[in-house]
Amino acid sequence: MKSILATMLASSIALTASAVVDKNFDYHVDRFADIEVLRYEVPEFDRLTPQQRIMIYYLSQAAQAGRDIIWDQNGKYNLQIRKLLENIYTGFAGNKNSKDYKAFEKYMKQVWFGNGIHHHYSTDKFTPEFSEAFFTEQVALLPDSALPLQPGQTREELISILTPVIFDPTVMPKRVFQDGAYDVVVNSASNLYGEGVTQKEVEDFYNSLKNPNDPEPISYGLNSRIVKEDGKIKEEVYHLNGLYGPAIAKIIYWLDMAKSVAENDAQKAYITKLIDYYVTGDLKLFDEYSILWAEETDGDVDFVNGFIESYGDPLGMTGSWESYVNFKNQASTKRTETIASNAQWFEDNSPMDSRFKKDKVKGVSAKVINAAMLAGDAFPSTAIGINLPNANWIRAAHGSKSVTLENITEAYDMASHGNGFNEEFVIDAPTSKIMDDYLYITDMLHTDLHECLGHASGQLLPGVDPDALKENGSALEEARADLFALYYLPDNKLIELGILDNPDAYKAEYYKYMLNGLMTQLNRIEPGKDIEEAHMRNRQLIAAWILDHGKKDKVVELVKKNGKTYVKINDYKKMRGLIGELLAEIQRIKSEGDYEAGAALINKYAVKVNQNLHKEVLDRFATLDIPPYRGFINPVMIPVLGDNGEIVDVTLQYGETYPEQMLRLSNDFKTLGY
């Protein structure tokens, strides 16, 4: 599973900025269509040993070696189209200011970002805005040697196939077709199923293999393509001597190199198992690898490399190839460990009734990582958190790794800085300033407290049904965890623990929380609709309850300035008091299983949207140029060679442009032809 940043830029991230990162780092790389491309910094790379850096280098080669796999999985003409477009792009000698060329360049960039001709998120086919005549003309200028011809294919045949695939909106319109009223296999343009294979045939095929009583079922279909040959259904397995063999051979080579410099035996063991799996395609071995991987937590360096997430398959079976190479973010991991190891203090001092407190509470410490290389389906668009393995029985019996990609989150935050959001929505310069300085760290800390302590705190009274709050259970649980975090952000304990350095830092998060809960999160709601999603309900519940209960003392107000609405916090100390009150009440509701009171809170504060304010928020957002989707290019890893040509260390470079990186990858990691 992966956690993805809200695709419409959430205000909660648009605001943040860091007091701890390099403010001169240039995060912005490219902007086209609905996309912004960023770069991310890799902090703490210097603290690693040369051997760890070399391991990361080898794993990164293994990551990039799989690039062609995802392109081919996403559509059977993608690799040919990429080659053709890139040759037009690099050889173009005409007028680069012409409308056709500009449109062509935009399309090229979209195709790179989608790892194929479909949008990475909507999975709709891109619409080229250059003319077919321009395309034909450009192709005619290329010699045969620059055309991605299949063996025996003529120039004319190639063009007659690719032209409608690129230009005709009715050909391969959607990569992942999900309307269950139709055959989702036949109607999906991805290449996970062969020509003429139907949904029913796939389902019958796997149903005949599955044993519903197997307590340890393999992930059927995870690493294969289903095809029809002479009317018979068969599986083409992705492995060394099977489908994608040439790419997998390269991946295996680099994994083996990484194994030779691994940090410990447990890493060597899981890399060995992963190689065995790639050699054979045996999914039993993949499960064995996943268990070894989930249980290895000592090393700094870690990675994912394989057919993992199945969002690209309308039937949710086949894994899209992806890779993440990463290492532990020491500073932040230390922070979550400090918080978790003080869990009892936080429990004992919380404002909830002592009957609802745990005598013995165990905090959950989260691992925070820095990405060093993103690849396959995780590139350029990536998740900000990963929770693997996916197989439920492995998670239950052996646990899972849940990680946050801190430097990616940081890059999103930093790049949002200066997008006009603060100027539009934050009431005054001093508030903007404290948010500039402290929102990044207090946001992180809010998440830490929420995850490590909030959900773990409190207990039910004996005999209370854990599901007593029914449909409101998740929103109230999220509120409880958020309130726990908010309550402790101003606490001196955090300064004592060395986690914060300014007693006013919490004001950044308090302001953002109220602004987001009362106004800016409405940007993700369609006009006229209620709030449905549990986290959003929780945020409005808290913010609206505080607004209401602080009315008498004017703790927080909505004020008008030049016809625009702003959140104004008059008394931060009293606001903390209200947070404590609501935390105590929601804990009581949960501990006693008081369904009625929980439902009353949700109905009064969490669901309904103020229509006028909603419209105002949408209008104000529309004036900002905030790209709906963002992704990343990677740093370039440069091996440092010793006297005998051996790699003795690795350095990072960040200067590449988006087209430079894409063309370099196409050239250096070409594994599946063209």
Ligand code: ZN
């Ligand atoms: Zn939560």
